[in-house]
Amino acid sequence: MNFEGLVEKFAQHVQAETEAGWRGDAQSANRHVDEYLAAFDELRAHGDSGRDALAILLKHPRMDVRVTAAAFLLRHRTEEAKAVLEEAAKGKGMVPFEAQQALLDVTPAPVGGVARAAGGRDDRPPRRPNGAAVEPGWPAVPGG
Numbered sequence: 001m002n003f004e005g006l007v008e009k010f011a012q013h014v015q016a017e018t019e020a021g022w023r024g025d026a027q028s029a030n031r032h033v034d035e036y037l038a039a040f041d042e043l044r045a046h047g048d049s050g051r052d053a054l055a056i057l058l059k060h061p062r063m064d065v066r067v068t069a070a071a072f073l074l075r076h077r078t079e080e081a082k083a084v085l086e087e088a089a090k091g092k093g094m095v096p097f098e099a100q101q102a103l104l105d106v107t108p109a110p111v112g113g114v115a116r117a118a119g120g121r122d123d124r125p126p127r128r129p130n131g132a133a134v135e136p137g138w139p140a141v142p143g144g
């Protein structure tokens with residue numbers, strides 16, 4: 001699949017995941033998360049050019065798509081991604097909350113705190129051992 005197709009797949013599955021979440025359909029939402037993670041993995045496999053292709057979504061009409069793309073691009077396109085997240089974080093609701101949480105990964109740690117690199121060690125949001133996503137700022141392992 002070409003970059004354009006992968007970017008479209010990413011956007012479509014982010015939208016579908018959001019809609020499934022609003023319906024309370026966790027199984028469907030998780031399936032869509034897996035799909036957009038797979039699209040990102042394929043883009044990332046092409047290095048900077050793959051990540052650059054995803055940057056078009058920073059201007060997508062849907063906030064959920066912009067915020068998700070920005071969260072994935074924090075390390076590669078820090079200033080652009082941060083601007084998208086900061087704008088979205090001004091709102092109220094789930095997507096602005098997710099933007100606020102993603103910004104925790106680029107905000108300097110408090111005195112005596114530990115700074116984390118945005119997106120974990122490999123640009124993807126951290127995952128628990130069972131594969132479930134970990135909210136930014138939460139421990140990857142229960143009790144950790």
